[in-house]
Amino acid sequence: MAKTKCLLVMVALLAAVGTVSAQEAAPKWGYIEAGYIDYSPDVGDSDNGAFAGGSIPIFKMFHIVAEYDEVGDYSFWDAGFGWHGLLGDPLDLFAEVRWQDVEFDSDSNDFSDDGYTISAGIRWILGQRFELKGTATQVELDVAESDTRFEGEALFFLMENRLGLGASWETGDSDTVRAFARWNFGR
Numbered sequence: 001m002a003k004t005k006c007l008l009v010m011v012a013l014l015a016a017v018g019t020v021s022a023q024e025a026a027p028k029w030g031y032i033e034a035g036y037i038d039y040s041p042d043v044g045d046s047d048n049g050a051f052a053g054g055s056i057p058i059f060k061m062f063h064i065v066a067e068y069d070e071v072g073d074y075s076f077w078d079a080g081f082g083w084h085g086l087l088g089d090p091l092d093l094f095a096e097v098r099w100q101d102v103e104f105d106s107d108s109n110d111f112s113d114d115g116y117t118i119s120a121g122i123r124w125i126l127g128q129r130f131e132l133k134g135t136a137t138q139v140e141l142d143v144a145e146s147d148t149r150f151e152g153e154a155l156f157f158l159m160e161n162r163l164g165l166g167a168s169w170e171t172g173d174s175d176t177v178r179a180f181a182r183w184n185f186g187r
Helices: 002-022
Strands: 029-043 047-058 062-071 073-086 091-105 109-126 130-141 147-158 164-171 174-184
Touching: 029 091, 029 164, 047 073, 073 109, 091 130, 130 164
Parallel strands: none
Antiparallel strands: 029 047, 029 174, 047 062, 062 073, 073 091, 091 109, 109 130, 130 147, 147 164, 164 174
16 A cells, blocks of 8 residues: 555656646746835834836846835835856746845934845746745845845746736845735746
């Protein structure tokens, strides 16, 4: 009985791997996205807000990225470039370098800082309509302490992989949850 169950599990895994690897979909690096943020810093008040960002592919394996977040008294702006590829169509490794600006503006206190982030991760298309993303990021700001962040993201595609609905969770010196919509316009 145990051998039969083991054989069935192996057949199911091989079928799943064959289905994923037989597909021709690849992560798309040309997109715009916007959504809701629930921001909970380790120090300070939690708040909700919105974000908008995008990515534009340049050449075959490079892209330009930018994002703006507004959460309560905080605003975050970053822009940079990245590299992607190496593992074939359904799976991309990526690395990005971004300049980042952070501002805190309240009635009693103002704070501004800038620096850079370095990120690396993986994007994987599962089946025809589902994408997973994992990212590790090192943040280096001028005034604030450095931070290491980890993010997980899931995205479900509609309309021939043009429109995506997703959610992500990031942890580090703050916990950030996002719900968003993405419009793909390229590879």
